[in-house]
Structure formats: C-alpha cells, structure tokens
Amino acid sequence: MDLTGGFGARSGGAGPCREAIGLESLHLGDEFRQLVTTLPPDNAGGSFTALLELPSTQAVELLHFTDSSSSQAAVTAIGGDIAPPLHSFGGTLTFPSNPVLLERAARFSVIATEQQNGNVSGETPTSSVPSNSSANLDRVKTEPAETDSAVEKQVPSPNQTNRSGKRKDFEKKVKSSTKKNKSSEENEKLPYVHVRARRGQATDSHSLAERARREKINARMKLLQELVPGCDKIQGTALVLDEIINHVQSLQRQVEMLSMRLAAVNPRIDFNLDTILASENGSLMDGSFSGTAMQLAWPHQAIETEQSFHHHRQLQPPPPQQWPFEGLNQPVWGREEDQTHGNDHSNLMAVSENVMVDSANLHPNQVKMEL
Amino acid sequence: MSFIKVLILKFSSLRTQTMASSDKTINTDVPEKDVFAIHFLQSLSNLTTQNPFNSPDTTNYRARKIKKAAYVSMAKAAGGSSRLWSRALLGRAAKENNKIVRFARRKRKVTWKISSKRRSDQRAPEATDRLRNLVPGGGTMETSKLMEETAHYIKCLSMQVKVMQCLVDGLSPK
Known part of the structure; x- marks a missing residue:
C-alpha cells in the first residue's frame, strides 16, 4: 500500500519528486557539514566503535534511551566518522545560503524524523526531538538504498503522521523487505531518466523503454518525411511509409535505367x-x-x-x-x-x-x- | 594537375569533415558526389579493361555489371562500413562475386531474413517489412535504425541518380 502510494505520488508529477530529492540531498549535506565542522574527528573513536559492535537496532535503542546530550554527542561522533567519505561523495553539492530553502529543508527533515521515529520505535511521533539524531543515524547507515524510499515517504507523510503504531509497524516491514528491490529498480531506471511520464501514463521500465523507442521512431519518420518530396503533407504512418517505399523503388529503377x-x-x-x-x-x-x-x-x-x-x-x-x-x-x-x-x-x-x-x-x- | 588528384584532395578534406561531425544523434551527411563519381568511373574503366568492348557480352549483362558497379561505388562513397546498408551492399557484392567465380554465372537470389520478433511495430507492420526488403541489410535492423538507414540510403540514391544522369548526358553522342 505504501508502495503504491509512493508510486502514485511519483507518477503524479516528476517535478515535486525531483525537488524533494534535491532538498533531501541538500539537507543531508548541510547536516554533515555542520557535524564535521562542529566536532573534531579525533575524539570520535571510542563510542563509535563501541556502537558498531552492537547490532543496529540495539544501537538505535541505546541511543534512544540515553539522555539527549549524550546521544547527541555519540551521533555527532558517528556523523563525524562517517561523514567524510559521504561528504567527499557529495562533493558536487552546493550548500545553499538561501533562507527559504533552508527552512523548507528543516521542515522536511522534521517530517522525515517523525516518520522514522514511528518506524523504528513505534512511539507516538510527538516526542521526536532527541530522536532526530537517531533518524539521521539510520539514514546514514543505509544511505544508498535509503534515499529513494525516504524521498518517496516524505511526500505522503503529512497524512500519515497521526496514524496508529500498528500501521507503522506494517510499513516498517514493507520497507525493510522492499528496500533492495527499490534500489535495483532505480538502477534499472537510470538510463531512462530523461523520459518523463505524463499524467496517466505507465511508469514501469518496460513502458518507459517502449515510449522512448516510439519517440525515436517518430523522429526518424519526421526526418524521412522531410527527405521524400511531397511527403510532408500526408498524414498517417502507413501512407508515409508507402510514399517512402515508392520513392526508394523509383530511385532504384532510375539507377537501373541509367546503367x-x-x-x-x-x-x-x-x-x-x-x-x-x-x-x-x-x-x-x-x-x-x-x-x-x-x-x-x-x-x-x-x-x-x-x-x-x-x-x-x-x-x-x-x-x-x-x-x-x-x-x-x-x-x-x-x-x-x-x-x-x-x-x-x-x-x-x-x-x-x-x-x-x-x-x-x-x-x-x-x-x-x-x- | 589532373582532376582526379584534385578530387582525391577534396575527398580527403570532406572525409575529415564528416569524421568531425559524426557524433550527432541522427547523422545523415550528404555523401559527396565527386567521390562517388570517381569510384564509379574507376570501376567502369576496370570493368571494360576486364571485358573489352568486342568481347561477346550482351548489353544486358553489361548493364547489370554497371549497375552493380554503381551500387558498390555508392556504398564506398557513403563511407564503406560506417553505414549498415553500405556494409550489407559490399558484403552482398563480394558474396555474389564469389558465387559467380565458383559457379558459372548463376545469379544467387538474395532473400532477406525477417525475424518475426522485430515485427513489433503494430501500426504499419507490412509497410516496414517492405521497406526492409528494399534497403540492403534491413532485415536485421530494428525499426528506428531502419528509418535512419533509409534516410541515408535515399540521400545516397538521389545523389547517385544525379551523377549517373550527368554522366549519361555528358557522354552520350550529341
């Protein structure tokens, strides 16, 4: 259900999705920069390695049950340790100084935080101030697979903030099971990013490829129509093709006569x-x-x-x-x-x-x- | 000094131009008339060197030879193996020649194979198949490639018709 919702939102308009992706990456980059600049990375070692040896859910819980300042410190340590490769990966990101963009990014991050908080611990999303860091941690750990699903969840999330915990547990299961699927699907879709689906058009990869192929054929047909004299007024693919065939045949016959x-x-x-x-x-x-x-x-x-x-x-x-x-x-x-x-x-x-x-x-x- | 050298120089310059502009998406460069003309004239002279005029060739046979020479030189002028149709033409000519050398002048009938999988264009399947039969090497192309090759082939054919018409006009007795 969540998947269909995400796809619907995606096919509804590619523009908002794109904006959300941009906002998400901007937001992550900004946070990472903040983390890196605020904390020197040399005192990061102990707590982070201790956290790494635990399983991820335990680490999240541990983070969750400590007071806010210590969890903040631990997460900043993690961020400081993890951020440099990611930071170098996102080196092409430009950090905005635009206050409007920053404010929107903050709003999106709050929404994502609520979502993640409900997913992880099943609590009510109102007590999400210290678990901002935990959500960040979760996202940092599963960064390459997470971005897409997190983005897709951000769009319908304002409707979902006041739902029950049961529903969110179900969502968590669905999410964890389809995480790999989504990442592979996005890898398949990458060559067809330039094909935009309009309203009511199918968005699976086969339809996209078929549409791209048809557009290619139509472009070539237009080119051929310009080449053959008297062919640009004819409507209909079959008639145009007939005219082209006649033209080629007449040219070949002319070559025969001339020879x-x-x-x-x-x-x-x-x-x-x-x-x-x-x-x-x-x-x-x-x-x-x-x-x-x-x-x-x-x-x-x-x-x-x-x-x-x-x-x-x-x-x-x-x-x-x-x-x-x-x-x-x-x-x-x-x-x-x-x-x-x-x-x-x-x-x-x-x-x-x-x-x-x-x-x-x-x-x-x-x-x-x-x- | 002589016009063949001039034409060869022009040919080389044009060749560099086409190499430079070959990275477009739909590349239908007009092939050069002089290149085709020089290829065609040379192959004509070769043809008559091999078969002198007083040899017992019928005019029909000679016309077929000339037609084949015209197509081969058109394929060469279009850039040899850079185009699918020219490659198919050259390969077919070589194959026919081998056949003719081996078996005494039996014209091999060429049937283009049309795979039923390629016939996926629902709107005009029979028209595209007929076009496939017309364009050399079209049996194994996908539809968009077939369109592109057809465009180039049409350009080359019209160029060939023009040059041959000029040859006929200039060399026929007044």
Missing part, C-alpha cells in the same frame, strides 16, 4: 578514362605488362579490382591504354583519340565540371522527363 543507358554509351567512357589515366601518369606509360596481367587475373570483383587499381596507381601504374590500342583501332576511335589528345585536360575538366556542377541542378522530375 542501361550507360552500357549503351560505355565505350566512350572507357576511352576517356583511359586517356585520363594515361595523361595522368604519362611518364610511366612504358610500364611493364605485368600490371595488366595481374589486373586480368583478378576475378570479377569490383572491390578487389578497385583496390588493386589504387595499389597499382600508387606503386607502378598499369598502362591501361593498351587495350583500346590493341584491338580498337577503328576510325571512330581514331577520331576520338585525336580529339582527346588534343585537349584532354579541358575535356577532363569539362567532364568533372559536368559532374560537379550540373548534378546540383538536376531534379528527379527532370530526370524522369528526360527518360
């Missing part, structure tokens, strides 16, 4: 490229035939041939114009040869300009119309 057209005009490309390469490494044109032989020995593997191509161009460039010169001395090629040998550089630059500049202006619709 067929390129296959029809391929020989001129070959010749141009060969002259390009020849002009690039014209001084090494009399290289060995082994380069071409090796290139022929490769299988029809575009990747490896291209790699070998790079390789050869770096080490010893192959004479690629041997093939056209060998078998293709036809009048058409002779004309091409004259033209390209005459102004090969300008031709190259024209080709590259054509590739680089004109391609920016072409739209798929134009391509479709031309095809």
Whole structure:
C-alpha cells in the first residue's frame, strides 16, 4: 500500500519528486557539514566503535534511551566518522545560503524524523526531538538504498503522521523487505531518466523503454518525411511509409535505367578514362605488362579490382591504354583519340565540371522527363 | 594537375569533415558526389579493361555489371562500413562475386531474413517489412535504425541518380 502510494505520488508529477530529492540531498549535506565542522574527528573513536559492535537496532535503542546530550554527542561522533567519505561523495553539492530553502529543508527533515521515529520505535511521533539524531543515524547507515524510499515517504507523510503504531509497524516491514528491490529498480531506471511520464501514463521500465523507442521512431519518420518530396503533407504512418517505399523503388529503377543507358554509351567512357589515366601518369606509360596481367587475373570483383587499381596507381601504374590500342583501332576511335589528345585536360575538366556542377541542378522530375 | 588528384584532395578534406561531425544523434551527411563519381568511373574503366568492348557480352549483362558497379561505388562513397546498408551492399557484392567465380554465372537470389520478433511495430507492420526488403541489410535492423538507414540510403540514391544522369548526358553522342 505504501508502495503504491509512493508510486502514485511519483507518477503524479516528476517535478515535486525531483525537488524533494534535491532538498533531501541538500539537507543531508548541510547536516554533515555542520557535524564535521562542529566536532573534531579525533575524539570520535571510542563510542563509535563501541556502537558498531552492537547490532543496529540495539544501537538505535541505546541511543534512544540515553539522555539527549549524550546521544547527541555519540551521533555527532558517528556523523563525524562517517561523514567524510559521504561528504567527499557529495562533493558536487552546493550548500545553499538561501533562507527559504533552508527552512523548507528543516521542515522536511522534521517530517522525515517523525516518520522514522514511528518506524523504528513505534512511539507516538510527538516526542521526536532527541530522536532526530537517531533518524539521521539510520539514514546514514543505509544511505544508498535509503534515499529513494525516504524521498518517496516524505511526500505522503503529512497524512500519515497521526496514524496508529500498528500501521507503522506494517510499513516498517514493507520497507525493510522492499528496500533492495527499490534500489535495483532505480538502477534499472537510470538510463531512462530523461523520459518523463505524463499524467496517466505507465511508469514501469518496460513502458518507459517502449515510449522512448516510439519517440525515436517518430523522429526518424519526421526526418524521412522531410527527405521524400511531397511527403510532408500526408498524414498517417502507413501512407508515409508507402510514399517512402515508392520513392526508394523509383530511385532504384532510375539507377537501373541509367546503367542501361550507360552500357549503351560505355565505350566512350572507357576511352576517356583511359586517356585520363594515361595523361595522368604519362611518364610511366612504358610500364611493364605485368600490371595488366595481374589486373586480368583478378576475378570479377569490383572491390578487389578497385583496390588493386589504387595499389597499382600508387606503386607502378598499369598502362591501361593498351587495350583500346590493341584491338580498337577503328576510325571512330581514331577520331576520338585525336580529339582527346588534343585537349584532354579541358575535356577532363569539362567532364568533372559536368559532374560537379550540373548534378546540383538536376531534379528527379527532370530526370524522369528526360527518360 | 589532373582532376582526379584534385578530387582525391577534396575527398580527403570532406572525409575529415564528416569524421568531425559524426557524433550527432541522427547523422545523415550528404555523401559527396565527386567521390562517388570517381569510384564509379574507376570501376567502369576496370570493368571494360576486364571485358573489352568486342568481347561477346550482351548489353544486358553489361548493364547489370554497371549497375552493380554503381551500387558498390555508392556504398564506398557513403563511407564503406560506417553505414549498415553500405556494409550489407559490399558484403552482398563480394558474396555474389564469389558465387559467380565458383559457379558459372548463376545469379544467387538474395532473400532477406525477417525475424518475426522485430515485427513489433503494430501500426504499419507490412509497410516496414517492405521497406526492409528494399534497403540492403534491413532485415536485421530494428525499426528506428531502419528509418535512419533509409534516410541515408535515399540521400545516397538521389545523389547517385544525379551523377549517373550527368554522366549519361555528358557522354552520350550529341
């Protein structure tokens, strides 16, 4: 019951929870600083070690039944001994000088004290002035697991202050049994802290993860919708996906058509490229035939041939114009040869300009119309 | 001096830019046209070096070869193995090539495996599956990754279409 209450308060609004966490940590840090500064840690040893050897409940009871000044001293000793690692752990905390915040922290600490007092000893919560320290002790001892549950208990606690001791004993049992569960659950939830649950949304980790995934998919869909022309006016995921599929299919079909057209005009490309390469490494044109032989020995593997191509161009460039010169001395090629040998550089630059500049202006619709 | 060197220089500079901006959440950098063009032209020249024009190849076969070269060079221009779809394309091309070398020109039919677990998007399951079949390597992606890869793939495809159109326009007889 307490668990559901805590979850309800948590899912009701993430803002107050966060504020409570901040207040809690601030409050703890402030108290620790106070304890450290008021008491030198060298006289801490005896009573603290004596307390440590007892079980925790006995120690709490012992603390509880001594008079207020001695318990205060013992707890300050404990605080002085325990505080430095925690203090270093909370080194990023900023201690506020804001009086409003401090007052609210004090109020929260009183509420938490009442709660803890009822939990530990089953007394009525009105006599809680000396057991402030005991609550603090309890919280200090179980610090990493305690913060979450303590925070969750702080929010509904104003309603619970005047309940019976029996109920609080039950709460204590529930709390002690679910302490580990809660800490592990919070560890699981940590990656999804940025996902906020709105009102009426589920807050278990699966729902949070699912919501995060859906939001991710929606963001990608929006991106895709911007990419595909004429797709940003369509409503509905299925229709948008259909449009995207059509776009991809049309692009793939265009590539097929263009490759067929390129296959029809391929020989001129070959010749141009060969002259390009020849002009690039014209001084090494009399290289060995082994380069071409090796290139022929490769299988029809575009990747490896291209790699070998790079390789050869770096080490010893192959004479690629041997093939056209060998078998293709036809009048058409002779004309091409004259033209390209005459102004090969300008031709190259024209080709590259054509590739680089004109391609920016072409739209798929134009391509479709031309095809 | 020659435009290939210029393009390679430009390619290296662009590569550093893309490496610098690769840590965004949704990274869909536009791939470089010149890089694709240079890859494509080189593979075309390789293709015709291996199969001279007077060899008894049909135009259909040559067109298929050119298409494959175009896709492979697009995958390379898109950054090789940095994208899932380009990695899948390159791997498929290598596999098909091995098949072709071993068995005489049998086209292997590629069927993308679609696990039924991935089909968890309730709104448009069949549409996402069709998209999975279209994008290379999409069979094993989760849905959000599939969307991201599709966006990049669309950009690369449109770039490829533009460059190939320019090549066809510039090299076809007037």
